Amino acid sequence: MITVSIWTSATAMASILPSPIRPEPATRTSWLPLWAMAGALVVGAWVYLVVMAWGMAHMDVSGRWVLMPRMTGWTALDLVLVFLMWALMMAGMMLPTVVPVFRLLRRIDRADAARACPWCRSAGFALGYLSVWAGFSLGATLLQWGLLEMRLVSPMMESASTGLSGVLLVLAGIYQFSPLKNACLQRCRSPLSFLMTQRSDSGFRLGLRQGSYCAGCCALLMLLLFVLGVMNLWWIVALTVFVILEKTVPDARWFSRLSGVGLMAWGAWMLVSGVGV
Structure with missing residues (x-):
């Protein structure tokens, strides 16, 4: 069965839902703070990533920055800083991929005359969605700490082991x-x-569920950041574009499988040749 893209769903929703009365300017304006906050979070996250990527390439300058964790011997403060790095990176990478879901949810809630606050569920959805990726960020922080202590990841936040890189690529x-990847x-x-059958759920619960599906789909791909560098800006951009394409290209099954073959071939080459990246 051909998977219908998320963008097609937006068109379908417009035809299924009753056309609401054109909202008054005040109603439309009430959405602006929510969109502004979401946009500011995404832009701020990417600005942070650009600054941190520059800092990793210029440690003679950034080594004195408060936001830069120590190279080795992490303390509780360093763990907090690395968690912040992962959390902002996940927000910047993943929040733009659910913009169509925001639009669908807004359409549903605006059509519901009984709903006093048409934007509250969208705000709760964003909070729930980001909570899932915050949980992933906590796990990624602890994983990075462990790999750093085992000398499998360098202080520059990239794999120091060809074997680790190859295994991550093959597993991804x-x-x-x-089947789990395909279902998610x-x-x-x-x-x-999903949104039509869960219309009575709170936005936060919807965000948790959708975030769990996205984590199930993309979490292993996010761990590939260790291969070329957690703060490798071009690698971050490439993975972000990949995730967006996987969610939008028609009949994404072929895209996922083709990329799977490429990742396995890349990982196998690294394991056999012993040549890193």
Whole structure:
């Protein structure tokens, strides 16, 4: 069965829902603070990533920055800083991918005359969605700490082991073929039925569920940041574009499988040749 893209779902929603009365300017304006906050978070996250990436390449300057964790011997403060890095990175990378879901949810709530606050569920959705990725960021922080202590990740936040890089790439490639990956991706691409059947749920619960599907789809891909560098800006951009394409290209199954083959081939080459990146 061909998976309907998330963008197609937005069109379908417009035809299914009754056309509400054109909102008054005050109603439209009430959404501006929410969109402004979401946009500011995404822009701020990317500004932070650009600054931190520059700092990693100029440690003679950034080594004195408050936001820069120590190279080794992390303290509780360093763990907090690395968690902040991961959390902002996930917000910048993943929040733009659910903009179509925001639009669908807004359409549903604006059509519901009984709903006094048409934007509250969208705000709760964003909070729930980001909470899932905050949980992932906590796990990634602890994983990075462990790998750093085992000398498998360098102080520059990139893999110091060809074996680690190769294994991560092969596992990510295999996962692209898994039923769990396909099920989560389908939910991410086609949220229409999910939102329609959960109309009574709070926005926070909807965000937790959608975030869980997206984490199930993309978490292993995010761990590939260790391969070329957690603060490698071009690698971050490439993974972000990949996730967006996987959620939007028609019949994404072929895209996922083709990328899976490429990831497995890349990882196998690294394991066999012993040549890093």
